[in-house]
Amino acid sequence: MRNPVIDVTGLRCRYGDFEAVRGVDLEVAQGELFALLGTNGAGKTTVLEALEGLRAPSGGRVRVLGVDPHRERSAIRARTGVVLQESGFPADLTVGEMARLWRRGDHGPELERLDLAHRRDVRIKQLSGGERRRLDLLLAVLGRPELLFLDEPTTGLDPESRQRTWEVVRGLLAEGTTVLLTTHYLEEAESLAHRLAILHEGVVAVSGALVDVLAAQPARISFDMPGRHDVASLPMLTGDVVHAPSGRVDVRTRDLQEDLGALLAWARRDGLVLGRLRAHQASLEDVFHAARTGREVVAA
Numbered sequence: 111m112r113n114p115v116i117d118v119t120g121l122r123c124r125y126g127d128f129e130a131v132r133g134v135d136l137e138v139a140q141g142e143l144f145a146l147l148g149t150n151g152a153g154k155t156t157v158l159e160a161l162e163g164l165r166a167p168s169g170g171r172v173r174v175l176g177v178d179p180h181r182e183r184s185a186i187r188a189r190t191g192v193v194l195q196e197s198g199f200p201a202d203l204t205v206g207e208m209a210r211l212w213r214r215g216d217h218g219p220e221l222e223r224l225d226l227a228h229r230r231d232v233r234i235k236q237l238s239g240g241e242r243r244r245l246d247l248l249l250a251v252l253g254r255p256e257l258l259f260l261d262e263p264t265t266g267l268d269p270e271s272r273q274r275t276w277e278v279v280r281g282l283l284a285e286g287t288t289v290l291l292t293t294h295y296l297e298e299a300e301s302l303a304h305r306l307a308i309l310h311e312g313v314v315a316v317s318g319a320l321v322d323v324l325a326a327q328p329a330r331i332s333f334d335m336p337g338r339h340d341v342a343s344l345p346m347l348t349g350d351v352v353h354a355p356s357g358r359v360d361v362r363t364r365d366l367q368e369d370l371g372a373l374l375a376w377a378r379r380d381g382l383v384l385g386r387l388r389a390h391q392a393s394l395e396d397v398f399h400a401a402r403t404g405r406e407v408v409a410a
Contacts, residue, residue, distance in 0.1 A: 113140070113176070114137045114138055114139055114140075115138050115139065115140050115174070115175060115256070115257055115288045116136060116137065116138035116144070116161060116173070116174055116257075116288075116290065117136075117137055117171075117172075117173040117174075118134060118135060118136040118137070118157075118160075118161070118170065118171070118172050118173075119135055119170055119171045120133050120134075120135065120169060120170035120171065121133070121134040121135075121136075121157065121160060121167055121169070121170040121171075121172060122134075122167060122168045122169035122170050123153070123156045123157075123160060123165060123167055123168050124168040129168070129312060130153050130156045130312055131153045131156050131157055131160075131312050132153075132311075132312040132313050133170070133313060134153070134157060134170075134307075134309070134312075134313065134314055135314065136157075136307060136314075136317075138288060138290060138305075139288070139305075140286070140288055141283065141286050141287070141288055142283075142288060142289075142304040142305060143279070143283055143288075143289040143290075143291060143302050143303050143304055144288075144289070144290050144291070144303065144304065144305050144306065144307070145291045145292070145293065145299035145302070145303035145305075145306040145307075146158070146290060146291065146292050146306070146307055146309070147292070147293070147296070147299060147306060147307070147308045147309070147398065148308055148309030148310060149309075149310060149402055151311075152309040152310050152311060152312065153309050153311075153312045154292050154309055155261075155292075157309070158259065158261055158290075158292060160172055160179075160180070161174055161179060161259070161290065162179060162190075162192060162259060163179030163180045163182075163183040163186065164180075165180070166180045167180075174186055174190075174257065175189055175190070175256065175257060186257075188253065189255060189256045189257065190255050190256065190257045190258070190259065191249075191250035191251055191252075191253065191255035191257070191258045191259070192250055192258075192259045192261075193243075193246045193247055193250045193258075193259065193260045193261060193263045194246070194261055195261050195262050195265070197242070197246050199234050199242075199245070200234065201233065201234050201235035202233055202234070202235065203233065203234055204230065204231050204232060204233055204234070205221070205226055205229050205230050205231070205232055205234065205237070205245060206221075206230040206231060208234060208245065208249070209221070209248065209249065209252065212249045212252055213252040213253055217248075217252065220248055220251065220252060221248065223278055223281075224244045224245075224247060224248050224274065224275075224278060225244065225271070225274055226241065226244055226245065226248060229241060239266040240266055240267045240268055240271045243263065243264065243265065243266055243267055243271075243275075244267075244271065244274075244275070246263070247260075247263060247275060247278065251278070251282060251287075254285075254287075255287060256286075256287065256288065257287070257288045257289075257290070258282060258287055258288070258289045258290070259290050260279070260289060260290070260291045260292070260293075261292050262292060262293055262294065263275060263279075263291070263293070264276075264293070264295060264298060265294075272295075272298070276298070276301065276302060279291075279302060280302070289302075291303065296393070296394045296395050296398055297394075299394060300320065300393065300394040303320050304319065304320065305317070305318060305319050305320060306318070306320060306323060306394075308397070308398060308401040310401050310402055315401035315402075316397060316400075316401045320394075323394075323397055324391065324392050324393070324394065324397065325392075326392075326397070327392030327396050327397050327400060328349065328350075328362040328363055328364050328392060329362075329363050329364070329366035329389070329390065329391045329392060330360065330361065330362055330363070330388075330389070330390060330392070330396075331349070331360075331361040331363065331366070331369060331370055331373065331387075331388070331389045332358060332359065332360045332361070332386070332387075332388050332389075333358075333359055333373075333384035333385060333386060333387040333388070334357055334358055334359070334384065334385035334386050335353065335357045335358070335359050336377075336382040336383060336384065336385075339382070340353075341353045341359070344359075344373075344376065345372045345373065345375070345376040346372070347361060347363065347369045347372060347373070348363055348364065348365045348368055348369055349361045349362050349363025349364065349365070349369050350362045350363075358386075361373075366389060366391065370389050
């Protein structure tokens with residue numbers, strides 16, 4: 111990757127005797143959205159603090175926009191935007207006053223884009239939780255940053271507000287902004303990310319392009335076994351079959367089309383109904399679960 115916006119090699123971070131981050135490597139290219147995921151305590155926040163220059167690494171090398179973010183914070187401050195998990199804006203300022211304080215100019219288009227124009231004269235303490243999160247994003251993007259850090263940006267938002275936030279982020283990506291996202295909403299990462307890394311216990315458990323990460327996991331077919339039939343009566347399948355005591359059958363397969371076709375042909379031939387039939391490619395939730403439980407995850 112030529113001249114990555116974020117370039118991390120062997121990052122280590124300690125809290126006393128506890129090593130929270132144990133040799134993390136990351137590269138983020140210009141103009142992409144990179145999702146940094148992980149369980150609670152996996153080290154996401156610590157990595158993010160190191161990238162934002164808020165924490166000096168215990169070891170390794172960190173470069174953001176070509177410089178050491180901790181030693182040269184002033185050099186990257188004007189080129190980056192940050193949405194923190196929690197903000198502490200003055201409660202008695204209005205939305206419009208806060209925007210003008212943050213950056214001079216006409217903020218009308220940004221207020222409209224984030225559905226805050228009608229709240230311009232409302233004090234921050236009177237905003238809903240979702241409106242405050244949208245204000246966080248507004249202030250982070252006012253300067254048209256080259257790199258935007260989004261730390262759980264849609265926590266507390268209703269579905270409509272989340273969709274609006276995603277639209278704003280997609281617009282920024284189209285304009286060339288690079289985005290690093292942390293989120294607990296896996297469907298959010300699956301919808302937005304070009305590439306990702308999943309942290310587990312301070313190390314990268316899986317990383318790569320989203321399409322490759324998903325392709326590395328088997329697809330799944332599940333259905334209720336018809337009465338008077340057992341697993342032995344199933345057709346020959348390429349995948350692994352698990353039959354639960356409840357009668358539910360789960361098939362993990364690398365060839366979804368082949369195995370689904372064989373099951374449907376078998377059911378049609380014998381006049382069977384496969385109750386609650388579901389078939390789907392692997393989701394990011396499947397990948398996340400595999401990384402968290404220590405199952406091998408292979409990706410490009």
